[in-house]
Amino acid sequence: MSDQPAYSRRLITSIALLIAFAVTVLLPALVWFQNYRKEVVEMELLASVFADQVTQQAATGDPEFWKSHAQPLADVLGARLDPTRADEARFIETAAGERVVIVGRMPSSLSLTRAASFKMAGDMSGRVVIVRSQRQLVEVTIFALLLGSTLGFGIYLALAHLPMRDIERAIDLLAEERERSRQMFAHARDGMLSYDDYLKITDANKAAELLFGRDRSTIVGQHLQTLFDVAGTRGQRDGNLWLESGKDFEVSARGSDGSLIPVEVSVGRIEDRKEVCRIAIVRNLTARRAVESDLNLFVNYDSLTRLPNRDYFRELLSEALFRAQRRGSSVGLLFLDLSRFKLVNDALGHAVGDKLLCATARRLQQTLAHAEWPGRGLSGLAKKEALVSRLGGDEFAIILEELTDPAGAEKVARQVIDAIREPFDIEGHEVSIGSSVGIAIFPEHADFVGKLIRAADLAMYQARTIGHNSFHVWSESLETGRQERLDLEARLRRGLAAEAFELHYQPILGLSADVVEGVEVLLRWQDGEDNLLLPPDFIDVLEDIGMIREVGAWVMRTACLQLRGWIDAGHSGLRLSVNLSQHQFNDPDLAQTTAAAIADSGIDPACLELALSENTLSQSAARSHATLQALRDIGVRIALDRFGTGLSCLASLKQLPLTTLKVDLFFVHDLVESDSSRAIAQTVIDLGRALDLQTIAVGVEREEQRQMLQAMGCDLYQGFLATPPMSARSCLAWIEQHGSHGQPKLSLVS
Numbered sequence: 130m131s132d133q134p135a136y137s138r139r140l141i142t143s144i145a146l147l148i149a150f151a152v153t154v155l156l157p158a159l160v161w162f163q164n165y166r167k168e169v170v171e172m173e174l175l176a177s178v179f180a181d182q183v184t185q186q187a188a189t190g191d192p193e194f195w196k197s198h199a200q201p202l203a204d205v206l207g208a209r210l211d212p213t214r215a216d217e218a219r220f221i222e223t224a225a226g227e228r229v230v231i232v233g234r235m236p237s238s239l240s241l242t243r244a245a246s247f248k249m250a251g252d253m254s255g256r257v258v259i260v261r262s263q264r265q266l267v268e269v270t271i272f273a274l275l276l277g278s279t280l281g282f283g284i285y286l287a288l289a290h291l292p293m294r295d296i297e298r299a300i301d302l303l304a305e306e307r308e309r310s311r312q313m314f315a316h317a318r319d320g321m322l323s324y325d326d327y328l329k330i331t332d333a334n335k336a337a338e339l340l341f342g343r344d345r346s347t348i349v350g351q352h353l354q355t356l357f358d359v360a361g362t363r364g365q366r367d368g369n370l371w372l373e374s375g376k377d378f379e380v381s382a383r384g385s386d387g388s389l390i391p392v393e394v395s396v397g398r399i400e401d402r403k404e405v406c407r408i409a410i411v412r413n414l415t416a417r418r419a420v421e422s423d424l425n426l427f428v429n430y431d432s433l434t435r436l437p438n439r440d441y442f443r444e445l446l447s448e449a450l451f452r453a454q455r456r457g458s459s460v461g462l463l464f465l466d467l468s469r470f471k472l473v474n475d476a477l478g479h480a481v482g483d484k485l486l487c488a489t490a491r492r493l494q495q496t497l498a499h500a501e502w503p504g505r506g507l508s509g510l511a512k513k514e515a516l517v518s519r520l521g522g523d524e525f526a527i528i529l530e531e532l533t534d535p536a537g538a539e540k541v542a543r544q545v546i547d548a549i550r551e552p553f554d555i556e557g558h559e560v561s562i563g564s565s566v567g568i569a570i571f572p573e574h575a576d577f578v579g580k581l582i583r584a585a586d587l588a589m590y591q592a593r594t595i596g597h598n599s600f601h602v603w604s605e606s607l608e609t610g611r612q613e614r615l616d617l618e619a620r621l622r623r624g625l626a627a628e629a630f631e632l633h634y635q636p637i638l639g640l641s642a643d644v645v646e647g648v649e650v651l652l653r654w655q656d657g658e659d660n661l662l663l664p665p666d667f668i669d670v671l672e673d674i675g676m677i678r679e680v681g682a683w684v685m686r687t688a689c690l691q692l693r694g695w696i697d698a699g700h701s702g703l704r705l706s707v708n709l710s711q712h713q714f715n716d717p718d719l720a721q722t723t724a725a726a727i728a729d730s731g732i733d734p735a736c737l738e739l740a741l742s743e744n745t746l747s748q749s750a751a752r753s754h755a756t757l758q759a760l761r762d763i764g765v766r767i768a769l770d771r772f773g774t775g776l777s778c779l780a781s782l783k784q785l786p787l788t789t790l791k792v793d794l795f796f797v798h799d800l801v802e803s804d805s806s807r808a809i810a811q812t813v814i815d816l817g818r819a820l821d822l823q824t825i826a827v828g829v830e831r832e833e834q835r836q837m838l839q840a841m842g843c844d845l846y847q848g849f850l851a852t853p854p855m856s857a858r859s860c861l862a863w864i865e866q867h868g869s870h871g872q873p874k875l876s877l878v879s
Contacts, residue, residue, distance in 0.1 A: 141296070145288035149281035156277030161270040163404060168241055168266065172259045176220075176245035179206055179257040183221060184247045194249075195221075195229040206232040206257070215242075215851070216262030223255040232271060236262035320392075328353040332405070340392070340413055353409070358389055391418055431519040433483055434490035442518035442526055447578050449530050450571055460571040461502070461529035462581050463540035464589040465493075465545060468563035468597040470523040475752065477558055485557050485562070486523065493517045493525060493618030496548040502529055502537030526585070535570045535602070542566040543601040550598055563597035565589055574603045587611055618655060618674050621667060625676060629655045631689055633784055633854035636864060637706065637825060637847045640839040644863050647704035647738070649847060650688045651854045652680070672712040681713045682722050689730035689737065691857055700864075706738045706768060710812035711745040720759040727763065734764030739787060744770045746785065754785060761786040771795075772813055783820065790817040792843065794828025801833045814841050 182205045186198060195202075204285055206219040210233060220231040222244075241263050246256040271604035287472045292447030314321050320337035333348040341348065341356055348356070358381040375397045381389040391414040399406045402744045429441035437445055446462065454459045467489065497516050518526045527545070529538055549564040567589025575581035584603040587610075592601035624630060634648040654662040671677040685707060692705045714717060727734050739760060746769065768789035769782075792813050796806045810826070817824040826838045838846055852863055 135152035141288065145285045148288060149285035151281075152284055153277045156280065157274035160273035161266065164266050164269055165241075165263075168261065168263075169243065171525075172241065172261060173245070174244035176243050176257050176259050178466070179259075180245035180247040183255075183257060184249060185865070195223075199230055202230045203232055206230060206639075213548065216264060218260045220258055221255055222258055229255075235260060236264075236762075237262040239267060285638050317410075319725065320413070322348070322353065322356075322409045322411065324353050324407050324409065326405070326407070330356075337411060340390065340411060342383060355383075374718075379414065382413075391415060432489050434492050434519050436525075437518040439518070439520045441579060442520065443582070445518065446526075446528055446581070449528050450578060450581070453571060456531075458530070458567075459532040459535065459573065459582075461527075461532045461535070461541070462585045463527040463529065463545070463567045463600075464520075464567040464569075464582075464585040464607070465525040465527065465549075466565045466589055466593055467523035467525075467549070468593075470562055470564060473560050473562065476556075477560075481555050481558065481560075482696055485553060485560055486519075488553050488555065489549065489562075490517065490519065490525070492548050492551075492553075493527070493545065496544055497527065497541070500541050500544055502532060502534075503837055524589075534572065535573065538568045538570060539600065539602065542568055546598050546600065565592040565597065566600035567592050567603070568600060569603040584608075585797070610618075614670070617667065617670055621654075621670060621674070621676060624654055624656060625680065629855070630680060630683065631655060633856055634682065634691075634860040635847050635854040636851055636867075637845050637859065638844055638851055640826075640835065640846055644868050645703065646845055647706060648860060649706040649854075650684065650708070652684055653854075669712060672710060676719075677710060677712045678716055681709070681716075684725040685722060686729060689726045689732055692736060693730040693732050696736070701733075701736075704736045704738055704766070705732075706740055708740045708770065711742075713742055713743050714753075714756065719756060720763060723760060723765060724763050727765075735766065738766035738768050740768040740770045740789075740791065744767060744771075757786050770827075772834070782816075787820075787822055789823045789825060790820075792824060792826045792838075797826050797828045797834060797848075798830075800837055801831070807837070810838070810843075811841050814838075814843050818842060 140693065170868050183202060184202060184857075186205070196733050202221060206221070210217065210219065216234075216236045216237040218231065218233040220228045222228050231354060239262060240260050242258060242260045244256045244258040246254070248254040249431075267317045288346050314323075314332070315334050319335055319460070320340040321334045322330050322337055323332040330349055330351050330353055333345050335345075338345055369437050377393065379391065379393050382392045384390055393412045393414055395410040395412070397408045399408060429437060429444075431438045446460075447594075449460050470482065474487060494517055516528050518528075520526050527541070529541060532538060539633045545565055548568060549562060553562070567585045567587065569581050569584035569588055571581050574584045585606075587607040588601045588603040591607055594603060620812055631653050633651045633653050635651060637647045637649060638644065639646050652664050652668075654667055656662050668677070671680055688705055688707055692703065695703055695777065709719075716722070723737070723739070727737060746757075760767060766788040767786060768791055769785075770791045771793040790813060792810050796810045799806050800810055801807075814824050816822075823844045824842075825845040825847065826834075826843050827847060829838065829846045829850045831850060835846060835850055855863060
């Protein structure tokens with residue numbers, strides 16, 4: 130680059146001289162040519178005109194014509210001739226060369242002559258000659274030459290000197306750019322290699338030294354592909370790939386210790402005036418691959434158990450079905466739901482619950498790693514832990530590939546159930562849980578992913594209804610039951626919108642005075658004109674589809690308004706008993722909903738009694754106590770229903786803020802015939818008296834039962850002996866007939 134300014138200067142000077150010379154010569158030449166051409170055309174035209182005029186006047190061939198017509202001819206030639214002009218002469222010359230008529234004065238030198246011939250009558254002929262001085266043309270041309278020289282010199286100065294400053298500035302900028310590029314090359318964070326068309330490395334930066342673990346001196350001169358894994362992808366094997374400008378590809382770089390480093394290579398080409406340089410930018414992908422791995426783990430795997438999540442499970446299942454279809458084998462799908470997990474999670478906390486899920490995942494993986502089923506391993510398929518996935522919550526899925534006998538899935542299900550049944554040691558707690566497993570087989574039960582998942586889910590739901598630690602294989606009847614269930618759900622939603630739910634009431638009577646002390650509220654669903662359904666037919670579905678909260682709030686509000694109407698009629702001694710399901714009791718807004726119903730109706734909170742089953746309260750003692758205390762703080766009464774049928778301990782019973790114990794109809798039913806039932810009923814009644822709780826016997830159908838309960842000291846009873854549940858209007862008529870603690874007349878809420 131050292132001779133670049135001199136070369137540029139010589140080139141610019143030559144171009145400037147050429148342009149200056151062209152301007153200097155061409156300008157006067159152009160002026161001379163234009164003026165000369167103008168003179169020639171003008172003189173030839175005048176000579177021709179004058180010749181025509183002479184011919185017209187010389188009509189005869191009289192030899193004395195020139196003498197007799199000398200003056201008229203002179204006037205013709207002198208037309209438009211400036212008399213003072215001394216540089217032009219016009220004359221008529223005979224054929225003999227005699228000048229007979231002359232006008233003007235002959236130029237002394239540098240003249241231009243043009244003539245036009247004419248012929249008259251007889252032998253007379255000649256020509257008209259115009260001679261004009263060219264001195265003026267020479268003067269104009271000389272002036273143009275001077276002007277052109279001046280202009281050419283100015284152009285030369287402008288072109289020869291002014292561009293050089295810009296060129297030198299551009300050269301300096303180019304040098305700076307080259308230095309900047311060199312610095313960028315040297316200090317770039319990515320490794321950079323320059324090489325020629327033969328893939329011989331000509332330079333390497335510091336980042337490349339660090340990347341390859343080699344000094345620059347050991348890199349330069351090497352063949353490019355010696356630094357990369359030639360046994361890898363096409364990118365390493367195909368040398369032409371390194372010569373394609375703008376090409377990006379991923380390869381493995383070879384470290385000094387032989388380790389392979391994932392890199393991304395971008396190939397470029399730099400053309401100079403004398404040479405072509407190729408550049409390879411080598412970017413280390415180790416960190417990116419780690420991030421991608423973490424992202425893949427985040428997207429495809431459950432963050433808690435590190436098992437494939439629901440979305441990735443569907444992808445794995447789809448791939449398994451594709452392989453099975455290609456091989457002509459079967460795939461078993463097991464859906465697993467943990468029993469008692471919620472109880473453990475609520476009792477011991479979410480931290481223990483999370484560790485229990487992780488321990489369950491590990492146990493499932495260990496069990497499946499050693500599990501065998503007919504067909505496993507026939508195609509060399511490895512036993513992968515990815516066979517187990519977590520679908521969410523306490524649900525897991527297991528994929529069994531290469532299944533040749535559906536019975537093999539049942540065998541694995543038993544192994545899984547047995548493994549989960551073994552106690553877990555979680556932070557010093559011995560935790561026992563169970564499982565319910567649903568089984569579906571591809572292609573026997575379903576021929577695509579969605580249907581197979583639905584079949585396994587249905588089978589798991591059925592196994593859950595059978596009981597803990599059981600499995601169930603999908604059958605066509607489950608699909609029919611599912612359709613019936615979906616139809617029931619749809620009818621329930623329509624029923625809620627159409628206000629098809631109604632309340633029935635069953636009086637509660639005192640055993641001593643046999644008067645109405647209160648009424649129990651019972652929900653009914655009018656499903657069609659002649660189909661009145663009881664809660665056992667639809668409560669579970671209401672809970673499953675999330676409608677129990679809305680229906681429960683409606684029951685509470687409507688019942689309280691009905692009681693308000695009765696109280697306004699003077700029956701202030703009545704109380705209202707409303708049953709709560711487990712889902713309602715678990716509603717965090719239960720106390721707020723109850724308080725709102727009481728406030729809207731204006732009843733005394735002590736007139737409202739909420740009844741809960743023993744099993745509902747046993748789910749979580751701490752939470753149950755908090756919820757019950759919140760309800761008692763409002764002022765409502767709390768009844769423990771079906772006491773004696775659950776597993777609650779007496780110690781927890783003492784701590785709960787209860788007001789009433791209900792003797793379950795299971796013991797009342799054979800109270801007269803069974804000594805054990807009598808003993809249990811007596812125990813419940815005595816316990817209630819000891820704890821200062823009111824006791825109610827449920828399901829009294831015979832007079833002998835009523836009398837025996839009265840003798841045992843039970844406070845209240847209800848059942849078909851008195852009356853079955855009735856509509857509000859019928860209940861009004863019944864109470865008016867039998868009387869209550871208040872006035873005998875009741876009114877209905879419209």
